[in-house]
């Protein structure tokens with residue numbers, strides 16, 4: 184999932200300082216799962232904003248709405264009514280949802296979260312990055328552990344000299360991705376895979392924002 | 406000395422000639438300063454002249470902004486008539502910039518290049534910067550080999566006058582997973598490394614174990630392996646390296662010898678000399694690389710005491 188965290192309320196208050204009526208737009212997708220931008224967080228932020236503005240003697244009207252996915256035009260349409268009645272929107276979706284809503288909105292849309300990474304919920308209250316969306320997955324060569332996301336230097340051919348006692352040189356709190364890969368391949372009896380030299384990667388940044396077009400699914404077919 | 410006829414040298418560098426002719430190599434290292442002057446480099450170069458076969462210039466070591474390794478290398482060539490070993494890390498440049506720098510380096514007469522991953526940027530002066538790591542050290546080695554042997558860039562385009570470097574790599578026998586270290590070295594040699602300089606040895610037993618693995622894989626016959634050594638002048642520094650530097654192993658004996666010594670600096674020299682002599686006895690060790698970080702002036706003394714003088718000339 185896409186993992187995000189809430190921006191500090193003060194930051195949000197700064198962004199919406201000039202406005203008297205705003206919409207807080209939530210998303211039931213990833214940000215609900217990582218407890219950053221679902222219906223519940225929309226409610227919390229809305230109350231915090233009302234309280235702060237009342238206290239400052241500058242009351243504000245806050246509308247709350249959450250849709251299935253802000254990265255999907257079909258669901259975005261549900262915001263139409265509310266968006267037309269406010270002066271600004273604070274979106275608690277991931278960066279993609281925020282942008283998508285902004286594209287369709289006549290009023291300014293502000294980010295209410297920081298979008299962090301593609302990761303998993305590894306424990307209660309803990310999320311960790313697992314994938315960089317590199318566009319050419321090498322997990323088959325590395326025992327199902329991503330060297331790009333989990334090695335601090337995204338090395339593709341084994342651990343750097345700083346790997347020790349299972350930890351990465353950047354911090355004793357960070358596992359060395361290559362130690363994990365080594366252990367996993369050893370357990371699988373596939374250590375010989377480590378001998379393969381993985382060539383320099385095409386990072387696929389050659390055509391601007393990356394796109395996916397599946398001809399068989401497009402509506403422009405003959 | 407009788408003249409040696411060299412055939413099929415890869416780069417023709419002095420270091421290559423020393424190693425190919427079967428003589429025990431001895432190289433030094435200078436960390437460029439964090440200011441815009443050659444003063445210190447000049448001083449150390451003068452100290453090491455005639456005592457080492459080549460001098461490494463580190464590339465923004467510990468991720469701190471420093472005078473660039475290629476600029477320092479050129480100074481060595483033009484001002485001192487000595488041979489540099491240009492260190493290149495993958496942290497700060499993409500494949501385009503690295504190849505470009507190396508064309509210039511070669512045109513200026515640089516012949517040895519040492520390919521490294523580089524310390525993570527979080528250690529240094531700009532921890533929030535974006536580490537590049539477009540290629541890793543193994544891929545960097547492949548790139549240089551291709552440029553040299555096939556005359557083409559990473560992208561496949563032809564390079565009309567291609568740089569012919571003596572390609573070096575590092576390996577850390579003290580990092581983990583230990584069993585993978587020799588295999589990783591094999592990958593680097595497979596990719597094209599001609600010589601190897603190891604992380605500094607402050608735990609001789611572990612290094613001997615590593616060399617056993619190296620010999621099992623026959624790597625010492627495919628590349629020249631130079632043992633990294635570091636005179637450590639204070640017991641406090643030794644202890645710090647034992648616990649505070651990731652990827653470093655320092656034996657208890659090493660620390661205690663320095664702690665018990667009346668004159669730790671003299672003892673540091675003794676230990677280094679002793680280690681050099683031990684390394685000469687290890688099958689497959691082709692030379693030593695002395696990294697006297699912040700104590701460069703001691704290098705000539707160490708080399709002299711180790712009986713490594715005079716250095717070969719060709």
Ligand code: SF4
Nearest residue numbers: 314315317320321329
């Ligand atoms: S290799 Fe890593 S970054 Fe690339 S797609 Fe696979 S998991 Fe994601």
Ligand code: SF4
Nearest residue numbers: 334343351352359360
């Ligand atoms: S210590 Fe491990 S995870 Fe950290 S940069 Fe080195 S290889 Fe990557």
